[in-house]
Amino acid sequence: MQDHELKFKDYLATKGLKLTSPRKHILDAVFDLHEHFNAEELYNRVKSITSDVSIATIYRTIPLLVDAGLVQQALRSSGRDRYEHIYGHPKHIHWLCKACGAIVETDLNTLMGAVREQASLMGFRVQETEISIMGLCWKCIDNEKQI
Amino acid sequence: MQDHELKFKDYLATKGLKLTSPRKHILDAVFDLHEHFNAEELYNRVKSITSDVSIATIYRTIPLLVDAGLVQQALRSSGRDRYEHIYGHPKHIHWLCKACGAIVETDLNTLMGAVREQASLMGFRVQETEISIMGLCWKCIDNEKQI
DNA sequence: CCTTATATTGAGAATCAGTTGCAAACTTAT
DNA sequence: ATAAGTTTGCAACTGATTCTCAATATAAGG
Ligand SMILES: [Mn+2]
Ligand SMILES: [Mn+2]
Ligand SMILES: [Zn+2]
Ligand SMILES: [Zn+2]
Numbered sequence: 001m002q003d004h005e006l007k008f009k010d011y012l013a014t015k016g017l018k019l020t021s022p023r024k025h026i027l028d029a030v031f032d033l034h035e036h037f038n039a040e041e042l043y044n045r046v047k048s049i050t051s052d053v054s055i056a057t058i059y060r061t062i063p064l065l066v067d068a069g070l071v072q073q074a075l076r077s078s079g080r081d082r083y084e085h086i087y088g089h090p091k092h093i094h095w096l097c098k099a100c101g102a103i104v105e106t107d108l109n110t111l112m113g114a115v116r117e118q119a120s121l122m123g124f125r126v127q128e129t130e131i132s133i134m135g136l137c138w139k140c141i142d143n144e145k146q147i
Numbered sequence: 148m149q150d151h152e153l154k155f156k157d158y159l160a161t162k163g164l165k166l167t168s169p170r171k172h173i174l175d176a177v178f179d180l181h182e183h184f185n186a187e188e189l190y191n192r193v194k195s196i197t198s199d200v201s202i203a204t205i206y207r208t209i210p211l212l213v214d215a216g217l218v219q220q221a222l223r224s225s226g227r228d229r230y231e232h233i234y235g236h237p238k239h240i241h242w243l244c245k246a247c248g249a250i251v252e253t254d255l256n257t258l259m260g261a262v263r264e265q266a267s268l269m270g271f272r273v274q275e276t277e278i279s280i281m282g283l284c285w286k287c288i289d290n291e292k293q294i
Numbered sequence: 295c296c297t298t299a300t301a302t303t304g305a306g307a308a309t310c311a312g313t314t315g316c317a318a319a320c321t322t323a324t
Numbered sequence: 325a326t327a328a329g330t331t332t333g334c335a336a337c338t339g340a341t342t343c344t345c346a347a348t349a350t351a352a353g354g
Binding site for chain 1: 223240242244251253257258260261262264265266269270271272273274275276277278279280281282283284285288
């Protein structure tokens with residue numbers, strides 16, 4: 001059994017819930033997917049493996065995965081909530097290019113020092129940070145110059 | 148005429164649009180309101196001054212204000228898009244307490260140095276930054292201790 | 295003023311992501 | 325096997341936002 005499967009099972013146990021087959025398939029799909037995803041994309045991914053799911057169960061399972069610390073919300077895009085798996089991944093910053101839509105991720109560590117400093121100053125206990133920076137990626141800046 | 152009204156009018160002019168009475172009332176309400184607001188809250192605020200608006204016009208005007216650089220999206224909360232006026236305000240970080248829902252704002256400058264450094268390393272041209280930090284405020288940490 | 299072209303508005307209908315009620319199917323513990 | 329509690333798919337629902345459309349308003353030109 002994989003690490004994240006164990007963690008999900010443990011989490012479910014503490015809530016008196018069970019690791020069922022649909023939940024297992026959803027979990028697998030989430031960790032197979034190395035991009036941000038929305039509920040429907042996740043649904044399609046799971047369906048391509050097994051018919052053993054409904055979109056309702058997708059919507060019901062995502063909050064469980066988030067609460068278990070396996071998934072976090074990512075940048076909402078075109079009116080839909082998006083997510084990404086995080087267990088075993090370092091926290092990161094999202095850089096969104098407004099021209100081409102590319103999302104680049106970078107490490108959060110350098111910024112976290114500054115965040116922690118400000119947090120301790122105001123007595124705030126940080127649980128989650130979401131840092132999104134929008135602008136232009138180097139490719140789109142290059143294109144712009146050529147015009 | 149106030150500064151932001153001029154700016155809105157200029158923006159509208161460049162788009163061949165007009166500064167009408169409903170738009171003026173909405174703009175005023177936005178800059179009277181010194182908190183984050185959603186469409187309905189803004190609607191109620193405008194209605195308390197004049198009956199000269201509909202919720203449809205609120206929804207139609209918000210994107211104009213955003214595009215004009217007078218308003219920006221803030222943390223979405225309980226399924227509704229939230230906004231805040233920004234013209235003349237420094238960019239800031241949002242600290243959201245997950246226990247009591249309080250939103251504290253702090254200056255962005257200390258963090259911006261680190262952001263810029265990382266940006267120049269990757270050749271990214273920053274246009275907007277959204278930094279949201281979720282956790283517990285000092286009041287809620289205090290309460291927790293007493294339990 | 296009058297005319298015309300264009301922009302704007304409110305009202306209500308439509309959309310659509312996400313949620314929920316429910317009855318059938320499962321699980322797990324007696 | 326029985327009972328108690330959990331899960332699921334389906335379809336109906338919800339509610340924020342968007343869209344349609346007919347009626348008004350606006351601005352420019354004559
Ligand atoms: Mn990511
Ligand atoms: Mn703010
Ligand atoms: Zn780009
Ligand atoms: Zn608090």
